Amino acid sequence: MKAATEELRAAPTARQVQLARWTSPGFWLTVVAVALIGLWPLVTGDASLRETFFTALLSLALASSLNIILGFTGYVSFGHVVFFGLGGYVGMVALNQGVPLWGALPLGGLAAGVLAYGLGAAILRLRGSYFALATIGVNEALRAFVNNFPPFGGATGISLQFSVYKSYGGATNALWLAYGLLLTACVAVILLSYAVKTSKFGLGLMAIREDEDAAEVMGVVTPNAKTWAYVLSAIIPGIVGVIFFFKNGNIEPADAFRLQFSIETIVMVMLGGQGTVLGAVLGAVGYQRLRGFLLTYPPVKDLQLAIAGGLLLLIVLFIPAGIVGLIRRKVPALRKFLV
Amino acid sequence: MLLELNNVSRSFGGLHALSDVTLTLPQGEILGLLGPNGAGKTTLFNIINGVYPPSAGRVRFRDQDVTGKKPYALAHMGLARTHQIVRPLNELTVRENVMVGACFGHERHTLGEAATIAAQTLAFVGLAERAEQLAGSLNVAQKKRLELARALAARPVLLLLDEVLAGLNPAEIGAMVEIVRQIRAQGVTIIMIEHVMHAIMNVSDRIVVLEYGRLLAEGTPAQIANDPKVIEAYLGSADMAQDLQSQVNYHPVNGVACTQAQA
Amino acid sequence: MDFLLASLVDGLLIGSVYGLAAMGLTLIWGVMRVTNLAHGAFIALGMFGVYGLFNGGFNPYVGLFLVAGCGLLVGIGIYYVALHRVINAPQLSTLLATFAVNMIILGVGTTLFSTSPRTIDFSLGSFSLGPITVQNTRLLAALASGAITGVLYLFLYRTRPGKYIRAVSSNRAAAELMGISSTHILALSFGLGALLAATAGGLIATFFPFTILSGDTYQLKSFVIGVMGGLGNPFGALIGGLILGLLEGLIPVVMPTTWVPVIEFLLFVIILLVRPNGILGAKR
Structure with a gap:
């Protein structure tokens, strides 16, 4: 009983727990690093660097948001790009109707969130491979549907009216604006992802990931938790979709709902380490760096898909917890930093 | 009553895992659940905490009809397992x-x-x-x-323990039994499924024996240990019966005395 | 009306080949609980296998036997290299392992063959029955699919390895207790799945143009069919294939062809939700 009292004294108080949550050095290091590196092209005005970074940040936002449903909750979604595409379409239609960008962004997020809510209520009942298959089905069904949907321009898609850019200081300025917005979104998604992970809600999600039935027995209201995780993970790609297609200037079904894109995002999360905030960030950036290298290095240029595949296979077979997961396991002392 | 099962049945396909089980549990009791493998003990737990609904019958918990409620709803009402x-x-x-x-x-x-x-x-x-x-x-x-x-x-409020002693060595069993006693001392009502005979005989206030999904016998540990039906149907071998009785004879009042002291 | 009948017959013939492709996918799922995302790559390999042999002077139907044999061996090899280590890991691992194999095959394939469309310049003519005209390649492909299904049935129900496969499929742990080496059986099942995919690919190549990336389309169709017939039920897949073929034949009669995939995938999701064991299977 004596040992028990000592243990009690050592136990953290409620306040300490909350404080520890927002003073985690590993987390702030991640946020500051992403923000500083991300600001670099804006400071130097280097347009080609901006383009490289744009691709990496896009992946970062998608991978970090996918991580909420895939890494925290354990549901493998092949349909993450659906929300990206839907957000893009809604944003384009809104922009062309004269809605300002700051209005189109939340609209894209909202549309994605609403779709995820409705979809989640239906398909999140499915487990394991069945859920994964259903998300493939949803992706393909939606793409085929948009192909036939005149308000979204059918197979040809929608182009942004050039006048839209004028309100933002012309096309060149709009590119910088899009980059700034994406960077902001990335910082926001890292914050969101960390907030979810360290919250009570996040604890419930991780309980579901480890053993859904046991979580239910312990009182986790699994249908609600899963649905809200899905909605949260969908809102980000919805907003990012608006940014991307605003910059791109046009949208068509094949770009908006590319299954391959979803799968690449899963690979990024796996590479970095599913279920860790830092892992999704590193995985996204690392994957895009590697791809960029393979695409520009002549001897392997044609084989880049095969090399990426070989790499993925090696990760799955030998370091299934991803890079961050591997380090966390090997060096427990670093766990505090690798959130 | 904290928990009431009224004519609860459950079948899987053609298999009747539970047939017409009626059971009540007052606050503060430790109820031991005995029965050979496949007698329906875990099925009973699964019905009580809502893993699946009964095919027939009703379950009441804390004066509410909870038949068909989800496990998380029951957890919120104070059930844990x-x-x-x-x-x-x-x-x-x-x-x-x-x-x-x-x-x-x-x-x-x-x-x-x-x-x-x-x-x-x-x-x-x-x-x-x-x-x-x-x-x-x-x-x-x-x-x-x-x-x-x-x-x-x-x-x-109610704790369902499904074979917490299985696979433990004697020293670990002793420690775990002590923990269970302390839990009850805090006022938690317990139903426990157990195969470790001396433990359940010592800890339980009352014992229910299931066989082929039916209620075979119900009573104090001493009554159960001397019930010919139980000895024949559940214990099977004479050795085990003797073992059981010797356990009760060594500590017949222990479990009961414990209850009264803490009640 | 004649048009309707013709597209019906055509749909059924092609559907039976789809069914054959799906059979491989669903066999792998049933025995191994692996969602094989390299299925489309296997189909594409079958197409290019028959194509290469045909250009090397082989009759496509003779080439098909070679392709089937290679498919079996390649499948078994891939099992040991890419799947064996993670066969008991969470499903995400096997899902991604097969996807990695898919990327490797398609990456190498794209380098070797580019993505330009190919056709096998081979015709057996056609025959007409009343208002219906049927290309003989399609008829033969449907007959071959039926025959292969029959052989698969005999294999699974009449031979020792086949019975082992069914045993592992229904309960791997119990099968191992009975002394069945599940590793070999899993490898064999994956090989069979690859064989069926490659064969179906080879048959499709005799009447449709294709690229190295065509497999993806048929992989998605295989998912739809597999779910219709009940994942894990190879013979349900043939029925599912026929249903899908019929839909593809009939939908264009009432609405634009571009709606076909919308209906297909919608149906796919709905069946997953309502009858995850397939429209023929038992209710959950």
């Missing part, structure tokens, strides 16, 4: 496992409160120094304690 085959959340730490119980169970605490409760509960079951370890790295006996700690952290 352990599993026969332990189900640790492997990639979470021991502390986080217990916090899940505190956060989402009966009292639904905040994370901060849950951390405090987890520390208390882990100290109580003797896992305090393992708090930061991943649950998957524990051995079987430790996992059983974790399973119990998780259920306790919810501060339940």
Whole structure:
């Protein structure tokens, strides 16, 4: 009983727990690093660097948001790009109707969130491979549907009216604006992802990931938790979709709902380490760096898909917890930093 | 009554796992659930905590009809259980496992409160120094304690223990029995399924025996131990019957005395 | 009306080949609980296998036997290299392992063959029955699919390895207790799945143009069919294939062809939700 009292004294108080949550050095290091590196092209005005970074940040936002449903909750979604595409379409239609960008962004997020809510209520009942298959089905069904949907321009898609850019200081300025917005979104998604992970809600999600039935027995209201995780993970790609297609200037079904894109995002999360905030960030950036290298290095240029595949296979077979997961396991002392 | 089962039946396909079981449980009691493998004990637990609904009959818990309610709804009402085959959340730490119980169970605490409760509960079951370890790295006996700690952290009204002693060595069994006694001393009502005869005979106030999904006998440990039906049907061999009776004869009043002292 | 009848017959013939492709996918799922995302790559390999042999002077139907044999061996090899280590890991691992194999095959394939469309310049003519005209390649492909299904049935129900496969499929742990080496059986099942995919690919190549990336389309169709017939039920897949073929034949009669995939995938999701064991299977 004596040992028990000592243990009690050592136990953290409620306040300490909350404080520890927002003073985690590993987390702030991640946020500051992403923000500083991300600001670099804006400071130097280097347009080609901006383009490289744009691709990496896009992946970062998608991978970090996918991580909420895939890494925290354990549901493998092949349909993450659906929300990206839907957000893009809604944003384009809104922009062309004269809605300002700051209005189109939340609209894209909202549309994605609403779709995820409705979809989640239906398909999140499915487990394991069945859920994964259903998300493939949803992706393909939606793409085929948009192909036939005149308000979204059918197979040809929608182009942004050039006048839209004028309100933002012309096309060149709009590119910088899009980059700034994406960077902001990335910082926001890292914050969101960390907030979810360290919250009570996040604890419930991780309980579901480890053993859904046991979580239910312990009182986790699994249908609600899963649905809200899905909605949260969908809102980000919805907003990012608006940014991307605003910059791109046009949208068509094949770009908006590319299954391959979803799968690449899963690979990024796996590479970095599913279920860790830092892992999704590193995985996204690392994957895009590697791809960029393979695409520009002549001897392997044609084989880049095969090399990426070989790499993925090696990760799955030998370091299934991803890079961050591997380090966390090997060096427990670093766990505090690798959130 | 804390819990009432009225004519509960459950079948899987053509198999009648439970037939017409009626049972009541007053607050503060430890009820032992006995029966050979396949008698329907775990099925009964699964029905009580809503893993699946009964095919027929009603379940009342804390004066509410809870038939067909989901496990999480029952957890919120104050029901907690352990599993026969332990189900640790492997990639979470021991502390986080217990916090899940505190956060989402009966009292639904905040994370901060849950951390405090987890520390208390882990100290109580003797896992305090393992708090930061991943649950998957524990051995079987430790996992059983974790399973119990998780259920306790919810501060339940009714606790269902499914073979918490199975697979433990004698010393571990002694420690676990002591823990169960202490839990009851805190006013928690318990139903326990157990095959370790001397333990259940000593701890239970009342025992119910199931066979082929039916209620075979019900009574005090001493009554059950001397019930010819039970000896014949459940215990089978004469050796085990003798073993059972000797256990009761050594400590016949122990369990009862314990109840009265704490009641 | 004649048009309707013709597209019906055509749909059924092609559907039976789809069914054959799906059979491989669903066999692998049933025995191994693996969602094989390299299925489309196997189909594409079958197409290019028959194509290469045909250009090397082989009759496509003779080439098909070679392709089937290679498919079996390649499948078994891939099992040991890419799947064996993670066969008991969470499903995400096997899902991604097969996807990695898919990327490797398609990456190498794209380098070797580019993505330009190919056709096998081979015709057996056609025959007419009343208003219906049927290309003989399609008829032969449907007959071959039926025959292969029959052989698969005999294999699974009448031979020792086949019975082992069914045993592992229904309960791997119990099968191992009975002394069945599940590793070999899993490898064999994956090989059979690859064989069926490659054969179906080879048959499709005799009447449709294709690229190295065509497999993806048929993989998605295989998912739809597999779910219709009940994942894990190879013979349900043939029925599912016929249903899909019929839909593809009939939908264009009432609405634009571009709606076909919308209906297909919608149906796919709905069946997953309502009858995850397939429209023929038992209710969950």
